[in-house]
Amino acid sequence: MDFEKLTELVIELEVDDIEAAVKEALEGDGKDPFDILNALTKGMDEVGKRYEEKEYYLTELVLAGETMKEAFKVLQPALAAADQSQDKTKIILGTVKGDNHDIGKNILGSLLLSSGFELYDLGMDVDANVIVDKVKETGATIIALSSLLTMTVEQIKTVHEALKEAGLRDSVKLIVGGAPLNMELAKRLGADDFADDAVDGVRHIKELAGK
Ligand code: B12
Incomplete structure (x- = not known):
């Protein structure tokens, strides 16, 4: 699972596949969760651009949001584990x-x-x-x-x-x-x-x- 693929999944609004893909990147390849976050955010930036260029409409935007939410279900615990500096502010x-x-x-x-x-x-x-x-x-x-x-x-x-x-x-x-x-x-x-x-x-x- 390379980073381009993760970016692509967000751009293509693959809400059903993103969770497994993030999981695979984390478990199989042992990728840094912060690099995965970057790849997903890059996808979201592209979705924003396509909306502004009227290639995507509101439906696509909502789906992109859902895709990010699904990704975070598996990414969140990994991000937490990667940064152990506990600050209870x-x-x-x-x-x-x-x-x-x-x-x-x-x-x-x-x-x-x-x-x-x-x-x-x-x-x-x-x-x-x-x-x-x-x-x-x-x-x-x-x-x-x-x-x-x-x-x-x-x-x-x-x-x-x-x-x-x-x-x-x-x-x-x-x-x-x-x-x-x-x-x-x-x-x-x-x-x-x-x-x-x-x-x-x-x-x-x-x-x-x-x-
Ligand atoms: C996705 C989106 C939507 C989705 C939102 C889904 C959701 N659950 O969030 C939906 C379809 C619902 C939507 C609706 C609307 N939208 Co809209 N939307 C966007 C879009 C394409 C992307 C926003 C986004 O998520 N970007 C990705 C995230 C990661 O970026 P971000 O939010 O900027 O956040 C980053 C930083 O800003 C920062 N940050 C954000 N918050 C905070 C807070 C703190 C404390 C800190 C430190 C940092 C920080 O960190 C983030 C990550 O790095 C933008 C255009 C764009 N390219 O930005 C328009 C945009 C924001 N929308 C716009 C408009 C006009 C609307 C609507 C009025 C459209 C309509 N006619 O109905 C409605 C408003 C509904 C409402 N009452 O809010 C305009 C706003 C224009 C303006 N300046 O006022 C934009 C700019 C599009 C445009 N060019 O016209 N939208």
């Missing part, structure tokens, strides 16, 4: 209210779990008040939010304000990511940090956690 993860994109968020979540963080994934379309309640309940010190729509980036500000109102803003670090964002916009919306991709995101989060 609590992180709340979610996609902002009004936004139903979760593929990037899920990749970040998998990497965070693999790095040993204690993760509370609230899913997508998450209301600011739900985030505030979860901070109170868990004592999480980091919030990582995804926003893929220009229309929903303002929600980051809403979360920032809601945390302030609850008197929690100084006890948490807020990091955000997603295509419409950059460091400058993130800071303007009240976030503490921004990262371009999930791998860099984990690096930033480790820094925010003081590791």
Whole structure:
């Protein structure tokens, strides 16, 4: 099982075959799970391009998301086993209210779990008040939010304000990511940090956690 084949399976939306293929790459060939993750992400990038070029439509995108989910069923434990640095910092993860994109968020979540963080994934379309309640309940010190729509980036500000109102803003670090964002916009919306991709995101989060 070579890496090109894994990339190809994502591009061709082979939702029924991907789990076995990832398993084979891990068990048979003993491939590095992080290289497998790279191969899958490369496939997802190509799917995104095909959508923009109108070669793929919404159905294909949804299928691509399902394919990634299936792959992660077997990849996740391998990623976790490969990175033993246990850090029990609590992180709340979610996609902002009004936004139903979760593929990037899920990749970040998998990497965070693999790095040993204690993760509370609230899913997508998450209301600011739900985030505030979860901070109170868990004592999480980091919030990582995804926003893929220009229309929903303002929600980051809403979360920032809601945390302030609850008197929690100084006890948490807020990091955000997603295509419409950059460091400058993130800071303007009240976030503490921004990262371009999930791998860099984990690096930033480790820094925010003081590791
Ligand atoms: C897949 C997809 C969908 C799928 C989502 C499936 C799912 N479960 O997520 C579906 C079909 C549901 C969808 C729907 C819509 N979509 Co859409 N979608 C995409 C697409 C093609 C790929 C997004 C993706 O998953 N990329 C792959 C992942 C891995 O990348 P990523 O999300 O950027 O995440 C990486 C980084 O950004 C970062 N990251 C992400 N989050 C975070 C968080 C933190 C804390 C950190 C540190 C890092 C980080 O790390 C990730 C991995 O490295 C993009 C176009 C594109 N090429 O990006 C459009 C796109 C985002 N969609 C778009 C639109 C307009 C829509 C719809 C409004 C379409 C419609 N007419 O209905 C709806 C909106 C529904 C809603 N309310 O959210 C536009 C947004 C335009 C804009 N700027 O506002 C885009 C850009 C397409 C376009 N060019 O027009 N979409």
